[in-house]
Amino acid sequence: MKRFLGITVIALTSAxxxxxxxxxxxxxxxxxxxxxxxxxxxxRDCxxxxxxxxxxxxxxxxxxxxTAKDKLPCGGAGLKENTIKHVFKFLYEHASDSETPMKEKPASCG
Known part of the structure; x- marks a missing residue:
């Protein structure tokens, strides 16, 4: 029983x-x-x-x-692990409650 609980905890943590x-x-x-x-x-991927x-x-x-990755476009599938910190900093700096909220997509981004 202890082994089953241990495996369950590991599986949930990994998930x-x-x-x-x-x-x-x-x-x-x-x-x-x-x-x-x-x-x-x-x-390109989403x-x-x-x-x-x-x-x-x-x-x-x-x-x-x-905690709610499924709310991101394509469930976050289009994001790469090596750019996550960059993307989050960009979103955080331009969120609706930031000093410089971005309300429109820049023309330079297509």
């Missing part, structure tokens, strides 16, 4: 980790690189509309990246 992104130390990210990855990079950062608050973006 939770697979459904979230590691956004710790996002401050070290590059927001310009994140903007490119958000609007241009992921649209047909869902890509929302502008100002559509959601900082708390909502954090929730999507940490």
């Amino acid at each position: 939770t980790a697979a459904w979230s992104f590691d956004i710790s130390e996002y401050e070290t990210g590059n927001a310009a690189r994140g903007q490119w990855a958000w609007f241009t990079g992921q649209s 047909a869902d509309p890509i929302p502008v950062p100002g559509k959601f608050s900082r708390a909502e973006w954090k929730e999507m990246f940490t």
Whole structure:
């Protein structure tokens, strides 16, 4: 019984980790690189509309990246692990409750 519980806990922990992104130390990210990855990079792998950062608050973006990945375009499938910190920094800096909310997609992003 103890072995079954141990395996169950490991399986649940692994499943939770697979459904979230590691956004710790996002401050070290590059927001310009994140903007490119958000609007241009992921649209190559995702047909869902890509929302502008100002559509959601900082708390909502954090929730999507940490516990509600399914709310991201294509469930986050278009995002690459090596750009997550950059993308999150970009979204966080331009969220609806930030000092510089982005309400429209920049013309340079197609």
